[in-house]
Amino acid sequence: MPKLRLREAGPALLFMVVLLTLTACGDTVYPNTTFTQFTDLNTTILSLWDRLLFWGTIVFVVVEAALIITIIRYRKRPGGPAAKQIHGNALLEITWTAIPAIILVLIAVPTVKAIFETQAPAPAGALRVEVIGHQWWWEFRYPELGIVTANELYVPVGRTVSFEMTSKDVIHSFWFPAMGGKRDLMANRTNYMWYTPNADLGTQAWNGFCTEYCGESHANMRIRLYTVQPDEFESWAKHQASPAVFNPLAAAAVLAASNTALTRAVDSTAQPSAGYVFPAERLPAHVVPQTPIPAGLDYDDALLAQGDPTRGATQSFMLGGCIGCHAINGIPGAVSAIGPDLTHVASRHTIASGLFKFDGPTLARWIKNARHMKPGSIMNTIGRGEYDPIMKMTVTAGLDDRQIADVVAYLMSLK
């Protein structure tokens, strides 16, 4: 029956071909693909995967082909042969015990090698990054560089980065599909993982995710990674380590000059010495958040133009209680670690752990009612007259829309 065999093996072969083509497909169609060799870790994993896929495909083809051939060949037909009464065959049974065993050995040996390789201590000279999970955002600390930041991670290419991971609350898991494996973040425990982004990787942006279910907004706990050149990293790091250099007067001057596009306005003049920031125009579409702002959250964007960063810094930031949760390096009293560090918040492209774009209108709505925008968020509702879905009450004390505009102006200046 050689003809039949080929025909029946067809679909299986097709499956393999499809799988392999899809696997080979580049990162344009599948930007979060795990089939990359961008780090040493993922190169090891991929070679393991290739082996698993190879043997998996063989087992798949053999079993399905045997199954299909059997049921076609021995289907009951009028006048067909009667069933042969076979009860077993020791030799055959030993064979199909032994062959899988051999295949498994072929899988197990490189597996064990890879386990010990990837879990060895990080090589000397690695860049240390502390990753701290919070419901539902990420805190990053570079202990050697004195940097505290959130949700967006900068890593120089060609240098090993060693993550030290823990959590402030429940279990989270830290993962960039394109870079390699994930590790869980747990309170009372520290986990380690390290990898080296290839030196030729270039300046690129990547998506990452929290992959351990951590409560209501688990799906909204995303991360961005920027792999940058070493000099770019240095520039970024130097600036991030410095205190907030907001100058209320300079900011006010800019405001007076231009009442429009606030985003770029403060940018150019207020902070001449700002460090490197991943250029917005190089962000690929899939890295730009598209989360829709839920209906029912109204804010008149025209007010933003009248926002006064000085007033924002000196009055509304206190009034809104922001200082109770957010640290801003250089501002006395702003040291809380409940929420993300805002020292250089305007150097980030996203807010709320990669859920929304960093821009005036979004910030205003976020401050007005964060919990409406991100279900369950720890940041409470601040807009006066807004309904706080967790406290189940309407906010009476908070900030009105003008005060929010001031705070936004202030935040936008925190380059």
Place this chain on the structure above:
Amino acid sequence: MATIAAPTQAGKPDAYSNTTGIWSWIATTDHKRIGTLYLWTALFFFLVGGLEAVIIRTQLMRPNMGFVSADTYNQLFTMHGTTMVFLAIMPLSAAFFNFLIPLQIGARDVAFPRLNAFSYWVYLLGGIFLTVPILFHVAPNGGWFGYAPLTSNQFSPGNNIDFWVIGLQVLGVSSLAAAFNFITTIINMRAPGMTLMRMPMFTWMSFVVQFLLILAFPPITVALVFLIMDRFFGTTFYAIAAGADPLLWQHLFWVFGHPEVYILILPAFGLVSEILPTFSKKPLFGYNVMVYSGIMIGFLGFGVWAHHMFAVGMGAVADTIFSMMTMLIAIPTGVKIFNWIATMWAGEIRFTVAMKFAIALIGMFTIGGISGVMHSSPPADLQQTDTYFIVAHFHYVLFGGSIMGILGGIYFYFPKMTGRFMDERLGNWHFWGTFVGMNLTFFPMHFSGLYGMPRRVYRYDAGQGWDLFNLMSTYGTYLIAVSTLFFVWNFVRSRTRGAVAGSDPWGAGTLEWSIPSPPPEYNFAQLPEVSSRYPLWDLKDPAKTAGIDHSHADAMTITDAHAVPVHEETERFTAKELGIPMPLPTAKPLFTAVGLMTMFSGLPFLRNDMFAVAMTLTIGGACMLIGGLYAWLTSPLE
């Protein structure tokens, strides 16, 4: 055919059910009726779990959909997983344990008929307790494995998780009680001559499952007790502020959780091992090896739990050990797959619906098994864990394995349970819709997972490379749902309108087919004497069993001293007429079960500061429980 002991008086066709009406169900201690109750209830919960899946898939159909809210979604997948595992598949298996085991081993009933009724009632009440909250939007939302500390008071302050811990604890009582019962039944109620190595494969796999149950449930019982203590009495087992270790729950859960997945699959393997020989007209290939591989799977299943925890940082040595143990399981499982294929080889295969489902299990489970082996390599699993690749794996083994096997079992045993066939034409619609639908649903998940989609996300951005796969999955689900409607219609209708089936409609070989369909309450007018694995084939077609070690076709293998001869029967007698004592009907198990449930349902009120209500329910329930037990233990069984 010898009919020496066959009664000769004219019988009454439905005399076996000498009682009808609702009370006859409430007070029943008949294992077949309890099996029927399990079947209906579990099928209902399967539809509920399926409906939850349909909503989940609708929400994920396109990027950033707003069909349900984040919290609703989280409740849905938690309840979907919990319902499917604990309220659908396990009880569906229990339905078959109940209905089949006594028939297959030639017994009149299970060892403890009233305990059996108790198991069912506890299951029903626990299921209701667990499921009803979703109607009020307070359903559990911690995922089906409820990782602490997320499920501790601090992070889940509402009542949601209360329903989950208590519900699972109560369901555990049900499973444990049933397991002790079936262990005893299988060890001690086998008909003369029914040696262990002559037991039908379904009974064998069930036997293994009962041991998995009694040994795997205690760890989760303990984990749940800790969580209950934490949530209601302020202990610190999972309180991170007190220095608790977040891995405690995970280890205790998965020590249970992995054997649990074999609890879900082995009964289906057993059913398939009955269906394939029957429709291939051949005995099972390599019976002994099938038995040993089942035992091996169960045994190894206790040594692999931490493969669910490769990302938690256990260290290289632990990762290695658990990885190796996990890979080992592929060997006995592979043996089963190949032996099934060999069973069909050189047979005369009849493609009934039952057979199609059985064949589909072989094909689909293999896919799930292969992806399982891919997870078993820890570095590779770091790219797979908690993504849709895992979701694809476990649906291929759970849907492609357990559900396919159980559906096959339902088509196969329906005639025995009701005396009527299910409609084959509707059945074919059901089969093909389900088969195509499941592949359309779950195969794309391999890709969405490997292309980076995490699981348990209620929304995702467009352009991540997942849109097409998710759309396909959703359409596949709709296809399954539609074909399931065919099944429901077929199932409900065929009970009364299906073609009449005789005692042995498929030409099968095991004992349960030697008695009328549906079986009389006493099953066997006289205990059969067995000297073969396929007593019926010995009788009807000795060629099939010639040469099997444990069969002696030349000696009489099944004394056809049943109430009726093996061939078509028209006469039935009541147990009374035959002088067979049967367990008395009693509602005491139900009463006791209500007591147990009431006792536990007081706990959630503690959280709402309704101390008096809590105490009333708990003490009242405890009194009912003790009173019920006392009345039960002091009243005669038969």
Place this chain on the structure above:
Amino acid sequence: MSDDAKHATETHHPTGNQYLKIAIILTVITAIEVWAYYIPALVASPLFNPALIIMSALKFAIVVLYYMHIKFDHSLFRLLFTASLILAMCTGTALMFLFGVFKL
């Protein structure tokens, strides 16, 4: 009652006096355990924990073998119980290793 049967029952069930002896042995072992606990030199010894565990295992075995007469009963019971016990001990030990209570 025939001699045979009598003989059989005697070997199958220890008599009251034998039970008493067993009780004394159990008490003595317990006494040794507690005594050792109060000798600082012994507690400091690396053999202290293993010795305690062995003594406790011994007591365990004696009670199960004689008081629960598993030694004289149907082998099925022995199988049921020991298999579960071994599995439980293995699982417990594995957990100890995983949580670093024991170190490799």
Place this chain on the structure above:
Amino acid sequence: MASHAAAALHSASGADAGHQNGHEHHHYTTTGLDNRKIAIWAFLGSECMLFASLISTYLIYKGKSIVGPYPTTEWVNEAGKVFKPILDIPTTSASTAVLLMSSFAMVLALQAVQLKGKEIAATASWWERIQRSSQFWLAATAFLGATFLGFQAYEFTSFVHEGLTLKTNLFGSTFFTLTGFHGAHVTVGVLWLMSLLWIDRTRGLGPKDELVVDICALYWHFVDVVWIVIFTLVYLIS
């Protein structure tokens, strides 16, 4: 074939008996053992896993408590007051001995039930005579069990007075839950024994009830055996 069938039928004593007497028939068992005894052993096997999980948790959390009281080491509270290790070995040793003795009483109770109705020599000593009293031994077992519970109640209250509750720390949670679980098992056992005693007093237990007493005894000894492990691992080991 018919003759084969008939021969087979007659060789199977179980089936045969059933042919004549339905009642006997129902009680045919494959192994000849009683169902209940198989079930209790399976149950005890399951209990091994239960206590293994509980004890493992205790050991895993041992020494991980952030605040005192600690089981075997001294601790200082915020006020600077020094507290002794909380476990009280002498008292617990006594209660352990009590539980061991109760097992002894239990075997004698079973023996007394088995020997009920058998003749006893006129010259028998008081020790031989007392061995025949199932009521005495059942009562003794229950009494010793209750005494053990009394010790435990005393231990729990004194711990609470020294500032250790369920909520205090990991040690408190694991300790009370583990020993509490065991205590609950003892309580069930005492109630069970008292029901047996009550039956014995009302209608008398005899050799035909051996199994009923045996099952209770197996449970009771198991509870004892668990305590043997707990005593060593929780109280004595360092």
